[in-house]
Structures are given as C-alpha cells and as structure tokens.
Amino acid sequence: MAVTIHDVALLAGVNSSTVSRVINGKATITPDTKERVYAAMRELDYHPNSLARSLASGLSGAIGVVVNARDAEAFSNVFFSRSLFAIEQAAQARGYQVIIANGAQSRGGTIENLMKEHKVDGLILPPTTVKPALMETIGDFPYVVLGTPDTLRSETCWVDNNNEQGAEMAVRHLQKQGYQRIAYLGGHLKRGFTKRRIRGYQNANGGTEIILTTDGTAENAYMLAVGELKKAEHPDAFVCNDNLAAFGLLKACRELRLPVPREIGIVAFDNYPLAEYMDPPLTIVDIDTAMLGEQSVQLLFRRIENKVGNQQIMLSANLVIRASSERKAK
Amino acid sequence: MAVTIHDVALLAGVNSSTVSRVINGKATITPDTKERVYAAMRELDYHPNSLARSLASGLSGAIGVVVNARDAEAFSNVFFSRSLFAIEQAAQARGYQVIIANGAQSRGGTIENLMKEHKVDGLILPPTTVKPALMETIGDFPYVVLGTPDTLRSETCWVDNNNEQGAEMAVRHLQKQGYQRIAYLGGHLKRGFTKRRIRGYQNANGGTEIILTTDGTAENAYMLAVGELKKAEHPDAFVCNDNLAAFGLLKACRELRLPVPREIGIVAFDNYPLAEYMDPPLTIVDIDTAMLGEQSVQLLFRRIENKVGNQQIMLSANLVIRASSERKAK
DNA sequence: ATCAATTATGCAAACGGTTGCACGATGTAT
C-alpha cells in the first residue's frame, strides 16, 4: 500500500540500500544518483517507515517523560507543564518524539515496559521514582531525573534548579528590604524540594525560625497565616513555598488589614501566570523551566550516545522582584 | 543480546509462532503449552519488542496529541493539561502510548510526519489545525479534534464541551440570583470557543448586550472592567471568558469598592485550581476535561478500528456555584 | 599500461515479531 524504499529505488534505478544511504548520509554517493534518489522520493511522496527504521537500527527515536500523577493537577503544575514544553522542543529539534507516561497507577511497570519493549531510547524521570529497586531494573539504561532525588543523590543522573540558593536569595532580598522576622510558609516536608528550600531559608535567616508547613492547599496556608499573624510578635515577611500558599497568605493579610508590602513582605516560589496580576503583584523565585527542560534533554542525549557517565546539573534560580516585597519606596 | 520470542519458544519447546499466539490470544492453545510458554516468558523475563511487533502488525500502538504552542503557557493551560491527563489514562488503559507533538513551529510537517512515518495510529488535534489543506493531507487517517473546528464543522470528527450552553447557563443563573445588567468580559473573537460562549450569552441575555473582549491578559480585563464599572449605568454582573479575566475584574471591583457578590455577580469559565480560593470563591462553568479526554480517545479508537465514520460529540458543561454569584442570602 | 588504493553501489542477511497456509491429531456423525 504505502510507498516503500524499494519503490523509490526502483524509480531511481538504484538499489534500496543506496536510497537508505542517501537518506542517512552514511556513505559517499555520486551527486548524480543522489539527485535521482531525491527526485524519486519527491515524486512518490516517500516517507520512511520509522518503525522499520527503528527495528533495524535499534533506536526507537523517542524519549519517555514519566510523571507520577494521581490526578490531573500534576499535569497542570506549571513546573511540569513548562518543563514538558521545553523537553518537547529540544527533542523535536533532534528529530525525537516525546512519549508521556503516567506511572502512578500501575505500580512501576510503566517505566520497565517503556525501556524493555524498546519504546524509548531514554527516560526523564521524576525524583520520586529514584529508589534502589527501580534503579536496579533501570541498570545502565539512559535516564535523567528532573529534580534532585532524595536518595542516591551522587550516584544518579539529574538536573535541578537550586532550591536552597533560591530560598536564601529570597530571604536576603527581604532582609535588604528591611524585614526582620521572616517566616516560611507552605509545602510538605515529605517533598525533597520543600526540605531544600527550608534549608536555604534557615541558612540565610539568622534570627528566629518560623516554619509553617501545610497540606499544600491555599486554605490551609490561609489558616496557618491567620493564626501566626494574630500573635503579638508576628512575622513581617514570608517566603512561600508556592503560589497557593501566597494566595492564602494574601487573603489572611487582607482580612487582618495588614497591607502588603508595607506591613508584610512576600516572596513566593514558582512563577505562576497569575502571580504578576495578584494584588499586589508577587515577587517570585523564578525557576528557568525552559533551561531545565533543555538541559535535561541535552544530558539525556549525551547518555544515549554514551558520551558521559552520571552527571548532576544544578541551575540557579532568579528573583523576579515585584511589588509584594518592595517596602522601601523608590 | 535481548531475549527474543525465539528464545522463549526454544525454552518452551514450541515454535515462535505459538508463543506469538499465546501472547496475543489469537488462537486456541492447549492449556498445557500455554502454561509452558508463560513459564518460559517468566523465566527469561521476556518483553516483546514493540517495534518489531508494530512493524509486523502495522499498528504503532501510539496516538499523537498535537498542540499549537508558541510558548510554554499553552502547556500549562488547564484545559490542555487536564485533557492530556485524561487522554494518557484512557490510552494507557488500552495499552497505547501517547506522543505529544508541538506543531506550531514547523509549518504542518509535524502532523504529516507523525502519520506518514507510521509513528501513530491516530491523532488528537486542536481545532486550529482544521483547514481544508491539512484535512486533505490527513485524508482518511483516524483523528479526533478536541474542540469545535471553526470550519468544516459537520464534515470532521470532534469532541467538545458545549460552550454555548455553558454561557447560557451562566447567564440564567445570574438572572435567577437577581442580577439585571449582565456583561460578558474577556477572550478574543478570533477564538471559536469565545465566539460560541458569546453566542450563548446573547441567547440567554434578553436585555442590553455589553461585550468586552480582551487580548487575553488579566491586566486588559482589569482596565476594561474599571472603564465599564465607572459608568453611571454599569453592569451588575459579569460572565468571564476565563479565570484571568475574572481576576482582573475582581481587582477592579476591589478598587471601586463594589463588593462581590452583593453589588457585582461573577461567573467565570474554566475551573482553575485557584478559583475556589479567590476572594470570594468563584462560581465556575466547569468543563469536564476528564470526560472530554476519555471520550476523545474512545472515539479515536472507534475510528482506528474503523467502526464509525466522522462523529461529533458535544458534552454539556456544569455550573459549580460558589460565593461570587450568590446574591440571595441563604 | 599495470597495479593498488579508493569510491560508489549492489547483494543479502539481519532486526524481532505476525500470520496465512498446511497438516497431523482428535472428535463427531453416519
């Protein structure tokens, strides 16, 4: 039915192997025949069958992006979705396809199938998958973890943004703005990145530590913030683990009539699209997801081509300063 | 290197074709041999090579989800990301892989390659791709449009939620709550779904029509809302095209000291995670993205299996009533 | 002009499955 390499060969008056070599640029071909082959390809509207090609070459031409999502929210998480965009771009630039696979439901089989059934040449994994058992089944299959694994940190291959440095930067910025009692709000300690952010907060924060972790909802952050702000000696600034926490905090400040940024300063992690439209616009520790995605793909390809061993890449975070932390009048 | 079907056959003492039949359940096999084959597969940790399988069977075992994204925001768009989650789930349940492909940059080649290089068995397309030229190259290749195409509406295959009915419902709800002058805020007329939502708004809104379309930013919505609300005879309720518009509107109401929902009622499209944490929590026209994704995959498979011709599926929207539209005290 | 080195292309065997056809074994009806 479909036009094959043999049809092209026939029309060009050459052998199919010659056509293959023209396509892949694998050998020296006379300009004349090369031209005839191209002409034949054009005339027949030939598209090589990627399945046959993969089978013969042993390369699937795809990478898998694994995500542990219990519900749809994990997909709309800006960190994931923006990284995914960058990953797709970088992969497409190399002629690679991106397969997404949710590994949460079927217990672990997903990753194993993707590699063992030759569906992908490499994997981008979430840090939660890094466990000794899985690493064993992965063996020396090329993979990159997007984020810092909690365990096996130095023996695995990962790319992450520097959460610790980001939090430090946030605290130092607030201090420079004259805020004195800086608290940390939001996030759950079972997530590694929250722990690292809190460590950064602690590094930079010489004074009293006030750490309020939540169940991840804005509602919970709101309640904790209200409780804390009602105290006599309450914080005058917060580093928020995400925009949801900042949202809850803003609501608390409104209700308690504590103007932001005059009375309360706020810096939040993750640059949600709404952050700059909030009231006041939020100062943000921005994660360069484009770079993160791009770097993870680059590293993965180096692994696929066997050019490097395990490597760790840490990108630094940037502060996007908006009104919510600008106490000093300009 | 890898263990093949022949290794399994050898160990089980049968022919490879028998192993194939056991795997695919394509023929009647003696329970005894079936058991021997399974045992051999287990012992050798056999995983069939999906590439070989695809080549022989002519089915890639993957569907492609195409998106026209200029930037990363299109990926974090809740409509897209939630649908994607549902699509992945539904596909995985059938043993299918999901390939995502951004078609915006390379002008059309993406879709063509995906189908002609046998990378996917079917496509899920965004409505913006539906143009005569592309439909011609697609031919009778199985596809489903996720959303209503602006053109060729009755000749294509699509799944969408009923934006028109959703907007009608929003207006009727506001009317029942006693609001009189209802305006429409947000969205761009070049987007088909915005046009349909506005049509629904017009259907239900007997009175004066006030339609304020924006460039899609919250900032723009805010400015338009302020302008409108400063007029002597200003609207007392808004249907917002999305959460960004609602966000801008809320800011305008705060500044002009028009309490929501007492003075101004608000219903917005799209259930963003933050919507229920806004102040006040937003009443929402909720789109059942899970159902939308599930249905689009189901329809796509029916097309792949050649069971049906072009079909259109329209799902109805639901109203999630929260404080922003509840004028009547309970 | 001869021979070696190089270049361009063909041949055929993989890659690892699926599947139509054939055939022996078993079961059923007469």
Place this chain on the structure above:
DNA sequence: ATACATCGTGCAACCGTTTGCATAATTGAT
C-alpha cells in the same frame, strides 16, 4: 469403520528498513 469438521501447532514468507561484505568502477602512482 469411514468421512468430515475442528483443533493445535509448525513452517515460512513478510513487515520496511539498515549494514557488513563483496564487487565493479574510477583514480592515481609508477
């Protein structure tokens, strides 16, 4: 007991490429 349908399995061709090896054609040096 014979004929015929059914069941279970093997054989081998095929899916559409890639690629190592062989060979024909070309070039260059002597």
